Amino acid sequence: MTRELWSVDARDPRKVWDALRPALDGTGAAILPHPASPSGLPETVPANVAVVVETSGSTGRPKRVMLSAAALKASAAASDELLGGAGQWLLAVPAHYIAGINVLARSHFSETVPVMMPPHGFTAEAFVAAAAELSAERRFTSLVPVQLARLLESEDAVAALATFTRILVGGQSSPAALLAKARARGIAVSTTYGSSETSGGCIWDGTPLPTATMRLVDDRIELAGPMLAEGYLEDPRRSAFTFREHDGVRWYRTDDVGEIVDGVLRVRGRADDMIISGGVKVSLAEVENAVRALPGQSAAVVVAAPHPEWGEAPVVITTSAIDVDVLRQSVSAQLGAAAAPARVMLIDAIPLLSTGKPDRLALASVVLK
Structure with missing residues (x-):
């Protein structure tokens, strides 16, 4: 069985929010949030797919990752468990990023309404204004490191950041000095590691979410859990190579190498970024x-x-x-x-x-x- 797939203009996060909710509850079409008009998009996807995320890594060709509503719900539930309960979210990253989709999905499953910043022109002033619109006592947001660094340069933004129950920082490696600076100012930050293939970050501060699992195979990081994607749209070969089953467990093989010490993961970098010097x-x-x-x-x-x-x-x-x-x-x-x-x-x-x-x-x- 299949369902329709619609492209949604991610330049307006409210359009993504309006289309995501019926996609997740099964009453609407699956969606691919995109800041432009994507080419070569099929009319339908498998019936269990709710969201397709197009990713462009730092190397390689773009991928279209298929996520089910169940995977996004599992990610949201595990996040809420680690955060000590649901709260209101501020969308500060673009709505076509997996981090942005996660903010909206968590809001949907917790039946809260997120505050949404414009997708372009991120500034400390705009962040402070958006944070002031939050009405819940428990408040959360997701940032990339460059956003956090910019906000730490503004005293007003630092004051706003300190009101958040937890701030997730991911998307790329976060400099230790940046995290230390934030924590020294009383800001509760957690680093996240994951990808669109894992419905976003499933490793927080080096440890897995409650329903996630991690392991190393020849130093390569592999992740498992109910938040894994269905695979890649119209790319069964890549899906079979990346998602593999072992002893009844389905694993996602990342492009990264790392080490696990006392149950804490340290990501060393991409496998193809290792050189012999x-x-x-x-x-x-x-x-x-x-x-x-x-x-x-x-x-x-x-x-x-x-x-x-x-x-x-x-x-x-x-x-x-x-x-x-x-x-x-x-x-x-x-x-x-x-x-x-x-x-x-x-x-x-x-x-x-x-x-x-x-x-x-x-x-x-x-x-x-």
Whole structure:
């Protein structure tokens, strides 16, 4: 059996909210929230699919992830359990992101009405104004690290952030210094790890949600639980490769490598971001985190480039000048000599994808020129 699939203009989050509710309760069509008119969209999807999320990762071609209402409800229920109950949500990220869809889905299942910020032009002033519209005592929001960093620069925004019961920060790696700064100001933040394939973040502060499970297979992170997606729209081959069953449990194989220590997951980076430099395995994500912790380098990006002696070596691309010797010493002290960046490239602006993440393919091509 199938059901209709509608594209919904995500530039107006209220349109997504209005279409999402009947999609989740089964009285309306499945939806694909999108900021433009997506091409090649089929007229129908499997009957149990409620939402399709189109993702564009930092590398690779876009994917269309099929989520059931049951998966989104399982994610919302597990989140509420960890948060100590339901509350009112502020939508501060675009409604076509899985984090945005989650905010709206949690609101639907808890029968609350979210406050929605405009999808473009995020500012501290707009956030403060939106937070003032929240009427519930228990209040939540989801942010990406760059939003949190921007808000911490405004005293009014810091005061608004401190009124939230919990703030989820995800979408990309969060610098430890940023989280420490927020917590020092009395702001309750939790990092989340997950993806559209897991109905959003299912690992909070390194530990799984109550109904989620994690494991490592050859250092690759795999996740399981009732919040897993049905697969990829019109891509059975990719679905079969990514979602695998073992001993009766269905697992999602991520693109990331990590380690689990005392039950806490530490994500080391993408599997394809691991390089061999001078015979030593180096995680570009770990190098990037170390660089971003330095003053003025919160937006720096690290990519790999050929090296005549080491084979491959990290290269830092930044919009803020930094002494390469100071940089190398700092990274070497934390991660070893093989991780020290070979050079620094200064550019006017970091190219971004529509998701707001760095366009690493474009940056890699810049390094190779």
